[in-house]
Amino acid sequence: MKKLINDPQTVVAESVEGFGLAHADLVAVHTDPLYVARAGGARAGKVGLVSGGGSGHEPLHAGFVGLGMLDAAVPGAMFTSPTPDQIAPALQAADAGAGVLAIVKNYTGDVLNFETAAELADAEGVTVRSVVVNDDVAVEDSLYTAGRRGVAGTVAVEKIAGAAAERGDDLDAVVAVAEKVIANVRSMGVALTACTVPHAGKPSFDLPEDEIEIGIGIHGEPGRHRIPLASADEITEMLLTAVADDLVLAPGEKVLLFVNGMGGTPASELYVVYRRARALLSERGVEVTRSLVGNYVTSLEMQGASVTVLRLDEELTALWDAPVHTAALRW
Amino acid sequence: MTLDVAWAIDWTRRSARVVTEHREELIELDRQIGDGDHGENLTRGYTAVVARLDALEPAPVLVGDVLKLVATTLMSTVGGAAGPLYGTAYLRAAKVSATPVLDSAGVVALLEAALEGIVARGKATTGEKTMVDAWTPAVEAAVAAADAGADAAAVVAAAAQAAAAGAQATIPLVATKGRASYLGERSAGHLDPGAASSALILQAAADSASAGGPVAP
Numbered sequence: 395m396k397k398l399i400n401d402p403q404t405v406v407a408e409s410v411e412g413f414g415l416a417h418a419d420l421v422a423v424h425t426d427p428l429y430v431a432r433a434g435g436a437r438a439g440k441v442g443l444v445s446g447g448g449s450g451h452e453p454l455h456a457g458f459v460g461l462g463m464l465d466a467a468v469p470g471a472m473f474t475s476p477t478p479d480q481i482a483p484a485l486q487a488a489d490a491g492a493g494v495l496a497i498v499k500n501y502t503g504d505v506l507n508f509e510t511a512a513e514l515a516d517a518e519g520v521t522v523r524s525v526v527v528n529d530d531v532a533v534e535d536s537l538y539t540a541g542r543r544g545v546a547g548t549v550a551v552e553k554i555a556g557a558a559a560e561r562g563d564d565l566d567a568v569v570a571v572a573e574k575v576i577a578n579v580r581s582m583g584v585a586l587t588a589c590t591v592p593h594a595g596k597p598s599f600d601l602p603e604d605e606i607e608i609g610i611g612i613h614g615e616p617g618r619h620r621i622p623l624a625s626a627d628e629i630t631e632m633l634l635t636a637v638a639d640d641l642v643l644a645p646g647e648k649v650l651l652f653v654n655g656m657g658g659t660p661a662s663e664l665y666v667v668y669r670r671a672r673a674l675l676s677e678r679g680v681e682v683t684r685s686l687v688g689n690y691v692t693s694l695e696m697q698g699a700s701v702t703v704l705r706l707d708e709e710l711t712a713l714w715d716a717p718v719h720t721a722a723l724r725w
Numbered sequence: 726m727t728l729d730v731a732w733a734i735d736w737t738r739r740s741a742r743v744v745t746e747h748r749e750e751l752i753e754l755d756r757q758i759g760d761g762d763h764g765e766n767l768t769r770g771y772t773a774v775v776a777r778l779d780a781l782e783p784a785p786v787l788v789g790d791v792l793k794l795v796a797t798t799l800m801s802t803v804g805g806a807a808g809p810l811y812g813t814a815y816l817r818a819a820k821v822s823a824t825p826v827l828d829s830a831g832v833v834a835l836l837e838a839a840l841e842g843i844v845a846r847g848k849a850t851t852g853e854k855t856m857v858d859a860w861t862p863a864v865e866a867a868v869a870a871a872d873a874g875a876d877a878a879a880v881v882a883a884a885a886q887a888a889a890a891g892a893q894a895t896i897p898l899v900a901t902k903g904r905a906s907y908l909g910e911r912s913a914g915h916l917d918p919g920a921a922s923s924a925l926i927l928q929a930a931a932d933s934a935s936a937g938g939p940v941a942p
Contacts, residue, residue, distance in 0.1 A: 470804045473760050477808055479801040502903050503805035506846060510809055539906040593765045594752055611907060613760040
């Protein structure tokens with residue numbers, strides 16, 4: 395394992411400290427317990443937005459704290475959800491009297507810790523509502539699994555719900571918009587290599603040189619299918635087809651196409667994927683009206699990508715286009 | 726023979742020691758069907774527990790005092806699914822053991838409350854390849870031992886033995902809860918890390934009961 399770290403025990407704290415120093419105009423880092431809040435605090439009367447999860451997925455979530463997106467982000471240990479005593483103060487910090495929406499990715503640990511934290515914050519008089527992002531079509535949503543995971547689609551939920559909160563929507567309305575995004579966003583990912591969590595010291599799964607994992611999550615966990623390495627076009631077709639079929643996209647619909655890198659794949663390859671995904675959507679008569687390509691929801695240095703499609707209407711398009719000023723996303 | 730607050734403290738210190746000793750093994754088990762952080766998270770949590778236990782003033786009087794400290798510390802330091810699950814288990818166990826000593830019925834109540842906490846938080850049942858598959862047979866064995874007239878130490882020993890067997894029995898199971906469920910059929914053939922750590926912790930409880938004295942931290 396070769397990594398630019400000092401100590402696996404301190405890497406998260408040191409990374410967040412550096413993040414805070416680099417983006418002091420946007421964020422304030424609280425160290426004990428560890429969470430990142432918007433510089434200047436919550437704006438009176440605005441619904442607060444909080445998300446969080448294991449570290450190792452940067453820029454998720456701290457990179458999306460700022461105008462038009464999150465009010466606070468809670469980084470856990472590497473690939474480990476944060477604890478309730480980190481999340482609850484972040485929920486309180488984000489509360490400016492209009493309540494708080496917690497955006498939770500559907501992973502057992504995240505759900506359990508946010509649930510506990512919401513109870514703690516509620517006891518302190520903060521109204522907390524939660525939405526659970528579950529966009530990963532690789533996981534069968536049934537009685538026999540923990541349900542579909544929350545992956546790259548989380549960025550769309552944070553951006554659009556953030557814009558709704560910024561324009562002054564009340565808590566019920568922000569929840570409704572977030573749930574509308576969740577209902578219309580789907581993702582699927584592929585890993586070409588595994589990643590190495592610093593404290594584990596070795597790759598999170600064993601993947602032979604000539605094989606890839608289709609349907610990976612974002613915590614370095616294995617996917618559902620292992621197949622021989624294929625071309626970018628073939629892999630993209632597998633991902634996009636699964637996503638588009640699950641969304642039941644009809645000709646004439648407009649979508650956001652988001653190709654997300656897992657951390658170790660160059661932008662050039664992400665655009666190869668984007669090119670093919672766009673062509674496949676076009677073949678279905680689906681119009682791509684908004685795009686995002688880059689490393690936004692990563693798994694450390696894993697090579698791979700995910701394809702996310704969000705069905706857009708006028709409201710979601712306008713909220714996506716609304717100004718955003720965060721470390722990782724701004725327009 | 727009954728189990729007292731010294732036993733609870735010893736159990737806690739032993740748990741910290743065995744979890745740390747088995748850190749790599751738990752990481753490897755979790756790496757196979759999860760994300761490889763279970764050993765790391767539990768070691769971090771129990772290390773914090775021992776630090777807080779060392780600093781505790783005044784000394785705890787009730788068994789439940791010790792278990793509550795374990796509960797709150799694990800919840801605030803472990804994260805993942807294990808933090809809330811173990812935290813809730815200890816919290817529920819603390820509520821029913823707010824006494825200076827536990828007889829065999831008291832031990833059964835402690836274990837039952839822990840299991841109820843895990844089930845309430847994780848919403849898992851037996852056969853889903855989770856820590857419930859270690860705790861359920863442990864409670865059943867404890868009840869049977871207590872009914873047969875065993876003393877508190879023997880009840881804990883029976884629970885530990887059943888937990889170990891229950892953990893081993895998760896190997897052929899296909900996970901339907903937790904992160905391993907994403908693997909579907911591919912989760913079969915692996916020991917569940919949560920069940921494995923549960924068996925270690927219950928064995929620590931049994932060892933503390935049979936040793937009958939404090940161990941070095």
